[in-house]
Amino acid sequence: MDSIEPRNIPLTPGVYLFKDAGGHIIYVGKAKVLRKRLASYFRPDKTLTPKTRAMVRMAVSVDTLSTTSEKEALLLEASLIKKHRPRYNIVLRDDKQYILFKLTKRHEWPRLTLTRKVVRDGSAYFGPYTSAQAARDTWKAIQRVFLLRRCSDTAFRNRVRPCLYHHMGQCLGPCCLPVDNARYRAMVGKVELLLNGRSSELLELLQQQMLDASEALEFEKAAELRDQIAAIRRTVEKQAAVLGSERDMDVLGVAETSKGLALGVLFVRGGVLLDGRNFFWSGLGLEEAPEMVLSFLGQYYGPQSVVPQRIVIPWALEEQAQDGSALPVMSDSLGLSDEEVLADSDDPLAALAEALSELRGSTVRIGPPRGDAENRLVTMAQTNAAEEARTSASANVEEILAAKLGMASLPHRIEAVDVSHTGGRDTRVGVVVFEDGKPAKDQYRTYAFTDEESGGDDYGVLAAWMRRRLESGPPWPDLLLVDGGRGQLGAVMSVLEEAGCGQLFAVAAIAKARSEDSNRADRRKGGVADSIFLPGRMNPVSMRAGSPELLYLQLIRDAVHDYSLRRHRKARAGSALAGELQRIEGIGPSLAKVLWEHFSSIRDMADASEAELAALPGIGPAKARRIRSGLAAMRTKA
Structure with missing residues (x-):
């Protein structure tokens, strides 16, 4: 690292970024004192870990970013690692948020929902749960026992009669009926006890209430409490107490x-x-x-x-x-x-x-x-x-893939891309991401191209997409999988090589199997004879039909094909419905676009209040009333 000037390294907290000969970030670290921390990398090899020795040998330069405290350096380090995913960092690839229970305590009538994000809005959060299905089952069990409202705040404000859950005996109907708020809050308190792990305390409380109701000859209430006790015991029977205290x-x-x-x-x-x-x-x-x-x-x-x-x-x-x-x-x-x-x-x-x-x-x-x-x-x-x-088995599949595709490192992160359009119209490029064998759906992306930009040319669209992808920057994939053959692969590689990024990540294409009678692509999922192509290689990679590595690539290819097709169909439906929206007085093309970006259906638009519509760009109170009236009429006709 001849380019490093020791005297220019500050004596402040901060973050340092080691880079290789291509200018790519290969390691990010934080320090309480940058100059002291960087000095520790230049000790005899025997005192360094193998990973650190390999990183120091590859690094040719280092950049530093000063912060005002070590805590700020820590937060910046974590952010940069997530963004750049450097080769020699310990990268948490599965950093998705897990399922949580959210109880909106500040609302007059609190609601229990499932979420993956914590918002500092005064709500209480419980969890996490790694199994979304288990969390949903628990949520359903709680809703059957404690009759809290299920509708959203918007629907709650606009209801004029109780919903089906009320008629099924699973909601008290506070949206329309005179429900005792003290009774409702008591139910909320019981839900909190259950979700806080204090099920034994809750069961004792319900047991005493059941006995009191029985002594008061309120047998219907006692039976209701008895059923609640039984349901709660079924819900918590799989939980195990591991500490004597109630600590988190x-x-x-x-x-x-x-x-x-x-x-x-x-x-x-x-x-x-x-x-x-x-x-x-x-x-x-x-x-x-x-x-x-x-x-x-x-x-x-x-x-x-x-x-x-x-x-x-x-x-x-x-x-x-x-x-x-x-x-x-x-x-x-x-x-x-x-x-x-x-x-x-x-x-x-x-x-x-x-x-x-x-x-x-x-x-x-x-x-x-x-x-x-x-x-x-x-x-x-x-x-x-x-x-x-x-x-x-995922690690074995990654190792086999790396060997088959001639990759220098394991393909922990795979991005797959596919183009979908109808005669060159409403073109959408879908990108899905798999990390360590699992879909990272929060990182899926859709790229829209106008009819003039695409012209029905898949190769041109893929080349244009690749330029956009390079502009968006890291995190880079370990492997980019293109849904197509040699032509689609060549379109992507030409852009990468033109930008000097031909070695930035591995690229491969997966081509559909051909039917024997028509020699056309067999569009069925998981075709056993699908072919894998690599840049600069004429013949496809040898992968046994039904092998784990080929099935894995087929799974990813099918995921991106379905995703891009859904995005394309939604674009076509949006175009048609946007035209229908423009028949309403006061809605033009730009306003129709605003409505579709904010709402997912005509029903959602019609359910929105005038205040919600008026808050959107370009809509005031008067126009909101006209739009809501027109949407109601459209919904009635539908």
Whole structure:
């Protein structure tokens, strides 16, 4: 790294970015003192981990970004890692938010819903749950026991008669009927007890209420309470109390396997083991475990996640930069002593705990297990992670794919692209993302092209899309899969090579199998004879029909084909309905577009209040009344 000028490296907190010869970011780190932290990389090879040695050999330059505090550096580091996904960082690839229960307590009539995002709006959140199906089943069970409203705030404000759930005995109907708010709030309190893991306390309360109702000869009420008790017991029978106290905590366990490091997380809420999740990073050894834990914590918790009051890590973490032997090569010119180089941060968790405390709104403590109960939980998390890493087949498929396609690294992140149009009209390019074998649906994207831009030329559209994709920047895929043959692959590669990005990521194309009678593409999913093409290679890659690696690519191809087709059909339907909307007085092309961007159907538009319509760009109160009247008439005709 001849381009580094040691004296230009600031003595401030901040973030540093190592880059390779092509200017690509290969590692992002944070420091309490940038100059001291960077000096620690230039020690004898024997004192560095294998991953760090490989990174230092590949790096040719380093950029620094100063911050006002170590906490700001931590947050910036996590953001840059998620954005650029550098090759030598511990990257949390499955960083999706899990299912949570949301109770809108500030509303006069609170509602219980499922969500993946935490919004600081005064609502109470409970979870997380990794299984969306299990969360939905629990939600349905709670709704059958406690008759809370289900309709959205908009529907609640505009209802003139109770909905079907009221007639089915599953809602009290506070939208239209004179419901006792105190009784409703009492139900909300019981729901909170249940979701907080205090089911035993709730059952005792209901048991006493049932006895009181029975003694008062209110047998109908007593029977209702009896049914509630039975339903709650069925809901919580699978939960296991693991702590004597009612604490919330996340517990981490790390396991070393023959292929890398596995990390398990257990979610304990109210002293009850609620759920768990496992992660895996191939090619890492136990010496990288401290960095993995720190990097995981920084990326996993964010503004839209629930942060518990305590996070248990497997062991106490100390600054893992070096071992104290021999001065760094760089430290002489920096005028730093051994102690100064090694003292970048006395407590690497302090800044993280401070940042998480701000997110939670109260103190968050991070540390090793305390007592036998927490030690058992760490062991449980470690065992679960090791077992899933052992039984998971996804790593094997990635290894086989990398070998078959001649890739330098495993294809953890795969983007697939497909074009859909009808005679060159309403052209849409769909992109789906798979990470570690699972669809990352929040990263799916649709690119729209006008009829003039596309002209029915799939090759031209793919080339135009590739230019847009390069402009949007990282995260880059490990593998880009194009739905098509050699022509589609060539269109994409010509743009990459023209931009000097031919080696930025691997590219392959998957072509549909051909039917024997007509020699046309067989559009059935998972055609056994599908072909895989690579740039610069005439013959397709040899993949056995029905092999795991080919089935995996076919799964991704079918996902992007279905997605792009749905986007195209929606565009066609939108074009037709936009014309229908323009028949309403006061709605022109631009306003029709605004309405379709805000609402997903005519029904949603008609259900919206005048205030909601008036709040949209270009609509005032008077125009909102005319539009709402026209939408009501259109809905009646339909």
